[in-house]
Amino acid sequence: MRKSLLVKGGFIAVVFSSFTAxxxxxxxxxxxxxxxxxxxxxxxxxxxxxxxxxxxxxxSGWMNTPRKSNLWDFTLGVHVNTFLVPKSDRQFRLSNSDFSFFNIDGTDSAMTPSALGSDEFVTLTGMLNNAPVVVKSPEGVNRETIIYPYIQGSLGLWKGTEIIAKYSPEINLKHVNYQVYGVGLKHNLSQYFKYLESKKISIAALAAYSKEDITVEFLDVQTSYGNLGFTSLNSLIDTWHFQLSAAKEFKKLELSAAIIMNNSDFEYEIQGEKGSIEEIIPLHDIVNERLTVIDKIKYNYIGEVAARYQFSRFYLQTSIAFGKFVNSNISLQYKFK
Known part of the structure; x- marks a missing residue:
């Protein structure tokens, strides 16, 4: 059950008492x-x-190889990530019974695009201060696949440990901006087992942290107080990744498989130019405080398989991660010596 602002905390009560006065x-x-x-x-x-x-x-694509790296080995790669958008996540159903202020124009229920959905929309209507409020629901990226590039580098440290960093520029999709960056540590485990090394089998563990930054065009709410300033919605996601990988070498070809577990902390914030209603109540602050009710922590378990082929100092690698979603990654890497 949704809580009323009139009973949620002293701060909000004071704000609305002032507004009432x-x-x-x-x-x-x-x-x-x-x-x-x-x-x-x-x-x-x-x-x-x-x-x-x-x-x-x-x-996806954190570990180039579970093989042991030598001290100061440096590899730099250009990666292209391709995410397949499942149909089930491209839209959701809205009903008038979901709302207390808005109504769906012309119908009791409608399928509405998510941020991963199409460029269709529904019109929502309501009344504020005896004046109509008409809002077009936000559109999605309108793509079945989402492709973005990034660069990734790894540097060999002591005793089979490697530091890895990835960075993508901000990617501008239709109605959505996306960026990711992060850093991790890999440690080779098979170095402690001579039998595995003799069979050219490598095992390594990885711990990594990444930040995902998503901003979407959101609700353009025009009222008698002006625009309410909900035109942009930002999500910051802090993710910890833990990965165990094993690989087998076949001359210049290496095949690997991995299990990935990650833990993500999601936070949301409304952004956009504030309307004149802010002279009466700090609406942005109130909404952003209320958005904490949908903050969440999620766990994912992901499988990944990869193939890596060496030619001279270059490596061509492709991988597929699978679980709830399917994500593929292809990269060209160069190892400096």
């Missing part, structure tokens, strides 16, 4: 509260598929 309009306060409730509900449904997908994309 200035506006003398309890009904308008209730309308604003209902509008915020609806915005929070819609945010969770709309953005969650994209943030879940971002975690999968960030989990």
């Amino acid at each position: 200035n506006a003398q309009d309890v009904e308008t306060i209730q309308e604003v509260n209902s509008l915020i409730d609806d915005a929070i509900f819609f945010t969770d449904k709309y953005i969650t598929p994209a943030t879940d997908a971002a975690v999968y994309q960030a989990a």
Whole structure:
């Protein structure tokens, strides 16, 4: 059950007490509260598929090889990541019964694009301060695959340990901006087992941290107080990755398999130019405080298989990660000596 702003915490109660004293309009306060409730509900449904997908994309391609690296070995690679958008995450159903402020224009229920969905939309209508509020639902990236490039480097340290860093420029998709960067440590385990080394079998463990940053075009809410400033929604995701990989060498070809577990912390924030309603109540602050109710921590278990082929100092590698989603990665790497 959604909690009313009128009973959620001293800060919000004081804000609305002030608003009441200035506006003398309890009904308008209730309308604003209902509008915020609806915005929070819609945010969770709309953005969650994209943030879940971002975690999968960030989990892929961390370990070039589980083989032991020598001290100061340096490898630099250009990676291209391809994420397959499942149909089930491209849209969700909205019903009038989901809302307390808005109604879907012309129908009781409609399929609506998520951030990973199409460029279709539904029109939502409501009344604030006896004036109509008409909002077009945000559109999605309108792609069946999402492709983005990034660079990744690894440096050999002592005793079979390797530091790895990845960085992507901000990728501008339709209605969505996305960026990921991170750092990790790999340690070779097979060095402690001479039998495995003699059979050219390598095993390594990885611990890594990544930051996923997603910003989407959101709700353009025009009211008698001006735009409410919900035009942009940002999600910051902190993810810890843990990976165990094993590989077998066949001359210049290496085949590997891995198990990945990651732990992601999701946070959300409304951004955009503030409207004149901020002169009455700090709406942005209130909404962002309320958005904490959809903050979450999620765990994923992901499998990954990869093939890596060497020619001279270059390596061509391709991998596929699978679980809830499917994500592929191809890279060209150069090993400096």
